[in-house]
Amino acid sequence: MDLTTLFQQLINGLSLGSLYALIAIGYTMVYGILRLINFAHGDLLMVGAYVGVMGVGMFAWPWPAAFGLAVVLTGLMGVLLERGAYRPLRQAPRISLLISAIAASFLLENLALVIFGGRPKPFPAPPVFTGVFSLGGVFIPRLSLLIPALTALFLSLLFLMVYRTRAGRAMRAIAYDLETVSLMGVNINRIIALTFLLGSLLAGAGGLLWAMKYPQVNPFMGILPGLKAFIAAVLGGIGNLAGAVLGGLLLGLLEIMIVSLFPDWAGYRDALAFGLLIIILLARPTGLLGEALGEEKL
Amino acid sequence: MKKAWLNLAALAALALILGAAGQWANEYQVRLLNNMAIYITLAVGYNLINGVCGQLHLGPNAFITLGAYTAALLTLTPPEKAQLFFLTPLQWPLSEISLPFPLALLAGGVVAACFGVITGFPVFRVRGDYLAIITLGFGEVVRVLANNLQGLTNGPMGLKGLYPYTNLWWSWGVAAAAVVLVISLVNSSYGRAMRAIREDETAARAMGIDSFRLLMLAYVLSAFIFGVGGGLLAHLITTISPSLFTFFLTFNLLIIIVVGGLGSTTGAVMAAAVFTMAGEWLRVVEEPAVIGGINIPGVPGLRMVIFSLALLLAILFFRRGLLGRREFSWDACGRFLARLRNLKLET
Amino acid sequence: MAFLQVENLGMRFGGLLALEDFNLEVPEGGLYGLIGPNGAGKTTVFNLISGFLKPTEGRALLQGQDIIGWPPHRIAVLGIARTFQNIRLFGELSVLDNVLTGGHCRGRAAWWEAAGRLPRYRREEKERLARAWALLEDVGLADAALEPAGKLPYGHQRRLEIARALATQPRFLLLDEPAAGLNPQETLDLMDFLKDAQERYRLAMLVIEHNLRLVMGLCQHLTVLDHGLTLAQGAPREVRRNPAVIKAYLGK
Ligand SMILES: Nc1ncnc2c1ncn2[C@@H]1O[C@H](COP(=O)(O)OP(=O)(O)OP(=O)(O)O)[C@@H](O)[C@H]1O
Ligand SMILES: [Mg+2]
Numbered sequence: 001m002d003l004t005t006l007f008q009q010l011i012n013g014l015s016l017g018s019l020y021a022l023i024a025i026g027y028t029m030v031y032g033i034l035r036l037i038n039f040a041h042g043d044l045l046m047v048g049a050y051v052g053v054m055g056v057g058m059f060a061w062p063w064p065a066a067f068g069l070a071v072v073l074t075g076l077m078g079v080l081l082e083r084g085a086y087r088p089l090r091q092a093p094r095i096s097l098l099i100s101a102i103a104a105s106f107l108l109e110n111l112a113l114v115i116f117g118g119r120p121k122p123f124p125a126p127p128v129f130t131g132v133f134s135l136g137g138v139f140i141p142r143l144s145l146l147i148p149a150l151t152a153l154f155l156s157l158l159f160l161m162v163y164r165t166r167a168g169r170a171m172r173a174i175a176y177d178l179e180t181v182s183l184m185g186v187n188i189n190r191i192i193a194l195t196f197l198l199g200s201l202l203a204g205a206g207g208l209l210w211a212m213k214y215p216q217v218n219p220f221m222g223i224l225p226g227l228k229a230f231i232a233a234v235l236g237g238i239g240n241l242a243g244a245v246l247g248g249l250l251l252g253l254l255e256i257m258i259v260s261l262f263p264d265w266a267g268y269r270d271a272l273a274f275g276l277l278i279i280i281l282l283a284r285p286t287g288l289l290g291e292a293l294g295e296e297k298l
Numbered sequence: 299m300k301k302a303w304l305n306l307a308a309l310a311a312l313a314l315i316l317g318a319a320g321q322w323a324n325e326y327q328v329r330l331l332n333n334m335a336i337y338i339t340l341a342v343g344y345n346l347i348n349g350v351c352g353q354l355h356l357g358p359n360a361f362i363t364l365g366a367y368t369a370a371l372l373t374l375t376p377p378e379k380a381q382l383f384f385l386t387p388l389q390w391p392l393s394e395i396s397l398p399f400p401l402a403l404l405a406g407g408v409v410a411a412c413f414g415v416i417t418g419f420p421v422f423r424v425r426g427d428y429l430a431i432i433t434l435g436f437g438e439v440v441r442v443l444a445n446n447l448q449g450l451t452n453g454p455m456g457l458k459g460l461y462p463y464t465n466l467w468w469s470w471g472v473a474a475a476a477v478v479l480v481i482s483l484v485n486s487s488y489g490r491a492m493r494a495i496r497e498d499e500t501a502a503r504a505m506g507i508d509s510f511r512l513l514m515l516a517y518v519l520s521a522f523i524f525g526v527g528g529g530l531l532a533h534l535i536t537t538i539s540p541s542l543f544t545f546f547l548t549f550n551l552l553i554i555i556v557v558g559g560l561g562s563t564t565g566a567v568m569a570a571a572v573f574t575m576a577g578e579w580l581r582v583v584e585e586p587a588v589i590g591g592i593n594i595p596g597v598p599g600l601r602m603v604i605f606s607l608a609l610l611l612a613i614l615f616f617r618r619g620l621l622g623r624r625e626f627s628w629d630a631c632g633r634f635l636a637r638l639r640n641l642k643l644e645t
Numbered sequence: 646m647a648f649l650q651v652e653n654l655g656m657r658f659g660g661l662l663a664l665e666d667f668n669l670e671v672p673e674g675g676l677y678g679l680i681g682p683n684g685a686g687k688t689t690v691f692n693l694i695s696g697f698l699k700p701t702e703g704r705a706l707l708q709g710q711d712i713i714g715w716p717p718h719r720i721a722v723l724g725i726a727r728t729f730q731n732i733r734l735f736g737e738l739s740v741l742d743n744v745l746t747g748g749h750c751r752g753r754a755a756w757w758e759a760a761g762r763l764p765r766y767r768r769e770e771k772e773r774l775a776r777a778w779a780l781l782e783d784v785g786l787a788d789a790a791l792e793p794a795g796k797l798p799y800g801h802q803r804r805l806e807i808a809r810a811l812a813t814q815p816r817f818l819l820l821d822e823p824a825a826g827l828n829p830q831e832t833l834d835l836m837d838f839l840k841d842a843q844e845r846y847r848l849a850m851l852v853i854e855h856n857l858r859l860v861m862g863l864c865q866h867l868t869v870l871d872h873g874l875t876l877a878q879g880a881p882r883e884v885r886r887n888p889a890v891i892k893a894y895l896g897k
Contacts, residue, residue, distance in 0.1 A: 037427040088614055094426055095354050099556060100613045102356075106549055107606035113599030219599075223545075227438070230431060267446040274435030278420045281428060479760060486759035487749050487770060490738070494746045497735035504695060504729075506721030506750025506813050515756055 004138050009260045010253070015144040015213070017252020018151035022206040023229035024236070024244035025158065026078075026199025032175035032239035033195055034090070039101035040081055042226015043108040044200050048074040048207030049123065049217040050116060056124050063126035071204040078200020079193050087189070112219035120218040123211040147209050154205060155245060158198060162241065167194055175239060224270060231277045237290020246288060251276070304628050309474060316466045328466060329534075330578060335469035336530050337570040339476045341554040342563060343523030346480050347516045348552075349561035350489060352496030353429055357436035358551055361521045363444060363543040364413055365406035365528025370457045370538055371450075372402035382457060386448035399463040403472070403529040410525025414518040422513050425499075437545050444540035456539025457532075464534040472530060476523050481563050483519070492516055493561070546602075553609045559618055564626035580604060648673040648708060648849055649694075649817060655702030656689050656873075663689045664873045667703070671817070671849050676840075678864035678881070679853045682893060685870040687853045688730055691819050694851075695727045696720040707817070722750050726815035728806045730822050730853075736795030740805055743794045744780055747812025748773040780808045784838065800831050804838075811842065817849045818842075824856045832856060836863055861885070869893070 023045065030038045048070045055066025085104040089097045131142045162168035170191050173181045182188045210225060211217050228251060236247025251273060259266045280287060319331055340358065347355045371379075371388075375396045379388050387393065397405065421432055444451045451457075483489055494502040495509045503509055532538050550573065558569030583604070586596045647670035654667040664686040671677050679687050692698040694705055696717035704711050712720050726747075735743050752759075752773070754766035781787040784804040789797060794805060803823060810818060823839070824832045836859055843850055854860045860867060860881070867884045869876040877887040884890055 031427075035427070037431060085610060085614070092617065093352075095348075095352060095560070096613050096617055098354050098427060098430055099552065100610060102549070102552065103606050103609040103613060106602065107610060110599045110602040110606055114597055114603055118598060227431070227434070234428075268442055271439040271442040274432070274439050277435060278432060281424055281432065282420055285424070285428075482762065483756065483760040486756075486762075486766070487745070487752055487754075487773065488756050488759050490742055490746050491749045493738055493742075494735045494749075497737055498733050500697070501729065501733040501735065502746070503717040504697075504721060504727050504733075505747050505809065506718050506726075507746070508716075508718045 005260070007138055008140060009256050011140050011144050013253035013256035014249065015147040015252070016256055017249035018148040019206055019210055019213070019225065019248075020229045020232045020252050021245040021248025022151050022154065022202050022209070023225060024233040024248045025155070025241060026203050027230045028233040028236070028238055028241060028244040029171075029195050029199045031233070033171070033178070033192060034086070034097075035094075036086065036097055036101065037230060038081075038086075038196075038199075039098070039226075040085070040105040040108055041078075041199065041203060042222035042224075042229070043105050044074050044078055044081075044203040044222065045207035045210060045225060046112060046217070046219060046222035047077050047108065048204035049211035049221065050112060050121075051204075052208045052211060053121050053123055053217050056126065057121070063128070067208055070208055071201055074204025074207065075197045075201040078196040078203070081200075082193060082196040087192075109219050109223075116219065118219065120216040123215045123217050125212040125215060129212050143209075143212055147213065150205070150209065154202060158202065159241065161198070167191065171195055228273045231273045233287075234277060235280055235287055237287030240287070240289045243287055243289035301628050312470065312474065316470055320466055330574065331466055332464060332469045332530075332534050334571050334574040335466075335473040336464075336527055336534065337550075337554065337574050338473045338567050339469075339523060339527040339530070340551055341558070341566040341570040342473075342476050342480045343520040343527065344551045345555045345558070345561065345563055345566040346484070346492075346523075347513075347520045349555050349559075349566070350484055350496065350563075351492045351513055351516045352561075353425070353513060353517075354427075355433045355517065355520070356430050356545070356548055356552075357433035358520075358524050359543040359545060359547045360433075360436035360440040361410040361413065361524035362528035362531065362547060363437075363440050363540070364410045365525030366532035366538050366543065367406075367444065367451055367457070367528075368409040368525070369399075369402040369406035369529030370460050370532045372397040372405055373399055373461060373463065373533065374457065374459075378459065382455075382459070383449075383452050385453070385455075388452075389449050392450070399468070399533065403468075403526050406529035407522040407525035410528065411518050411522040414521030415514075418514045418517050421517070422510055434545070437543075437548065441540050441544070451540065454540060456537065456542070458537045460533050460536040460538070462533060462536050464530045469530055469534070472526055476526075477563065477567060479519075480523075484563055488512065488515070496561070549609075550605075553605055553612075556609060557612050562625055568626070577601070647671060647706075648675070650706040651690075651694070651703070652706070653703040654690070654693055654700050654705065656686070656693060656698060657701045662873050664693070664700075664870075667870075667875060669851075669868060669878075671851060673816075673849060674843065674847050675849045675866065676843055676864050677849075677851045678860040678867045679851055679870065680855070680857070680860055680867060681870035681876075684872070686873040687870055688821055689873075690870075691727055691821055691851075691853065694720075695725055695819060718750070721813055721815075724814070724816035725819065726810035726813045726817070727819035728803075728810050728821055728823060730825070732799075732802050732806055734794040734802055734806060734809070737793055739791050740786055740794050740797065741777060741781065741790040743805060743809050744777040744812045745773055747809040748776060748814075750813055777812060780811055783842075784808045800827050803827065804835070807838075811846070814846075815848065817851070820850060820852045820854075822853050822855060824854055824859050832859055835859075839863060 023041065026041050027038060030036060051070035051073050052066055055061045055069055056063055081104055085100045086097060089100055129143050129146060132139045133142055133145060162171060170181070170186050171194065174188060174191055178188065229248065232247035232251040233244045234247070235251060236243025236245070255269055255272060258272065259269055319328065323331065340362065344358055347353055371392050372395060376394055379393055417436065421429060424432065445454050491502065491507045492512055494505070494507060495512060499509050554569045554573050555566050558565030580601045583600045584596045584598055649671040651667060651669040654664060656664040667690060679690060681687055689698065693700050696712070696715050700713060704713050707723055707725065712723065735746060738746065752769045754763070754769055758766040778787065781790055784807065786801060786805055786808065789801065794802065797805060803826070807820065807823060824835055827835060839850065840863065842848060852860060852864060864881060866879065867881050868878045869884060869890050871893045876889045876893055877884050
């Protein structure tokens with residue numbers, strides 16, 4: 001592989017990794033607080049993408065309006081999900097909560113199938129996001145650069161929010177010890193809803209970017225990116241925001257690199273992430289940056 | 299003793315019904331009955347690890363795929379295989395072997411069980427959400443393998459033209475055997491220990507229960523049942539491909555055991571039967587229909603919307619399912635009849 | 646040789662030294678007590694001996710055999726049973742099933758013998774049932790045998806947990822605050838029951854308890870912990886007069 005291709009692949013991996021990171025943040029935030037894999041998180045990607053398609057394609061709105069609406073609606077969908085499927089079960093056995101998450105995920109996918117049909121829809125990417133850059137003779141799709149840049153922007157906003165505001169502090173406190181915080185008179189439900197909102201907003205943005213990168217939208221498009229982003233979150237250390245970003249970038253780069261170095265293995269790409277997950281859980285269950293999540297005290 | 303007679307009578311009744319169905323049922327009804335038996339088999343196996351042991355295993359489809367492929371590769375004759383594998387020839391010993399159906403079914407179960415033994419070690423290093431996502435990964439990994447190991451699976455084209463060996467006797471025979479095996483295990487000291495692990499694994503370990511070994515036992519047994527069920531399924535539909543056994547199949551099994559009451563074996567049996575019927579009735583909503591002169595186009599996906607809603611509502615509001623953790627038993631049946639009789643006497 | 650000999654046991658959680666240089670020798674059939682203020686490290690001692698935690702230092706010998714590093718279930722099979730401070734019953738199983746579960750580890754029949762109801766399994770299950778009923782009679786829960794354990798009143802749950810631990814046929818029983826939440830009469834009954842059980846089964850016991858009347862009346866030997874350190878060890882009377890102990894108890 002020559003240097004040019006290597007460079008292109010690096011950028012490619014970086015942009016895929018950024019998308020994983022954007023989605024992984026939502027998993028890690030929810031897991032940090034509720035110790036729950038939000039199985040439906042990947043499907044929020046699909047919700048964002050469909051709203052985008054509707055806005056830009058069907059109603060021919062200006063893209064900033066359509067995209068803004070897509071992100072906001074996805075955020076609200078996340079909050080609705082928490083209200084409807086998770087909150088009623090917070091005291092129930094964990095297995096019920098997980099099953100509820102799976103049911104919610106299937107419900108979203110099949111509702112999309114009923115509403116939009118099973119045929120993949122092309123995503124009409126606005127011109128701002130298309131085209132190629134030429135960097136010293138290397139051609140790079142503009143989107144591949146925009147994705148990491150936008151991800152960096154969103155994540156900075158999120159980190160500001162989590163580390164510099166009162167609500168963010170409460171969020172971190174709950175992740176550390178839910179019971180004590182609830183005794184201190186903090187409105188837990190509000191903070192949990194806020195966590196879902198933030199994670200889902202990012203998923204909405206991720207969905208739009210994903211749909212432009214692989215320019216089509218279908219009801220089941222969120223499943224695989226969702227699973228991989230979750231694995232990225234585990235790789236980085238679940239519950240740890242910076243870990244989710246690191247894990248996402250690593251997984252993205254790894255996938256792209258392996259496929260470009262060993263083209264014969266391309267067919268196994270989707271199994272790679274799960275192999276990685278098993279290795280992490282065996283070798284270092286806390287992930288790269290994570291600390292042991294408070295084990296149950298006897 | 300009296301109960302043993304009742305159980306035997308129930309089996310005899312089942313045999314009679316099957317004999318009658320073989321005589322008079324039409325092809326569609328027979329197919330439905332076969333489906334029902336296979337769902338019962340799979341659900342009973344799934345309930346063992348998921349409901350009784352309380353571990354959210356999300357990979358039955360992986361084991362079903364393994365069983366289906368193994369059994370199919372073994373019943374096909376060498377010339378049929380040569381014809382199917384025209385791109386990449388089938389690996390040597392398999393290309394020459396051809397086994398009778400029962401042996402092939404058994405081999406499907408054994409291969410799936412071996413996969414269970416190998417994967418069990420990493421799986422039971424973790425619990426809860428992690429266990430769920432790892433096992434979910436198996437389905438994905440097995441699908442990828444089935445797509446890529448051309449010389450073993452014929453890749454995306456899959457295997458066609460299997461002989462439809464699965465008849466009512468085979469499917470219901472296997473279902474009855476699975477139900478008897480699981481019920482008698484669950485009602486033994488081993489089943490009690492498994493339920494103890496579900497309730498509180500730490501306390502169970504303090505009582506000297508080797509939770510890893512028991513979970514492994516349930517997991518491998520369920521894998522075996524999935525494998526055999528997969529073999530039956532393959533020889534019922536006669537065409538299999540990697541995309542056939544998706545997470546969707548696991549989801550259906552999950553609905554069945556939740557609605558049947560997680561942990562209740564007899565509940566799983568009843569729910570599997572109801573689910574198969576409901577699936578057929580609900581087919582209507584996905585097919586175009588004319589009601590009162592108005593053309594109503596079929597809505598693909600609506601059936602699954604209804605099923606996911608059912609699962610969501612069941613887990614939110616009826617967490618105990620149809621039977622809860624209770625089991626159908628002759629005693630309970632007798633009590634119920636006695637109550638009915640008393641009611642009649644009073645009125 | 647002591648029945649259980651604990652040497653130089655130490656446990657560190659991150660920066661917190663929960664237990665330091667803990668030594669204890671329990672003879673066969675000994676009734677020993679472990680007391681100390683909240684957070685002293687008492688439960689940690691139990692978790693170390695029963696295999697739920699691995700100590701950062703030291704060893705624990707059961708009849709000369711080092712059991713540190715063994716998984717909890719093997720330690721239980723060796724004959725050390727325990728209860729939990731915050732009662733951990735199998736809530737949805739019946740009272741009887743809870744006790745039967747304690748007897749599972751003594752069965753030798755394999756799973757297929759159990760599933761096939763073969764003779765060896767049938768014999769073992771019969772014995773298990775007989776023993777479980779006897780235990781339930783002993784703790785006075787035979788009437789509630791078929792109720793779910795989670796539905797029992799608190800005091801009964803404590804007794805059931807002890808019965809379940811006894812069903813594993815231990816030689817050494819660890820009781821973590823068995824009288825917590827019991828009323829005075831229940832506490833007295835419990836004391837009688839424990840003394841009786843100790844004699845009947847030739848059982849050694851280590852009891853954590855805040856109720857000083859109970860430990861003083863029950864135990865031959867006390868160990869007092871505070872902040873992970875052993876303040877005093879010896880016969881109850883001596884320990885009670887120890888100035889360091891008085892200070893630790895009255896100083897807060
Ligand atoms: N698994 C654990 N991880 C971290 N710290 C722990 C753990 N278990 C116990 N500790 C800490 O070790 C110290 C001793 O705890 P331990 O439970 O042994 O006290 P105790 O004497 O049983 O107190 P109590 O009377 O309240 O039950 C406490 O400060 C506790 O917070
Ligand atoms: Mg304690």
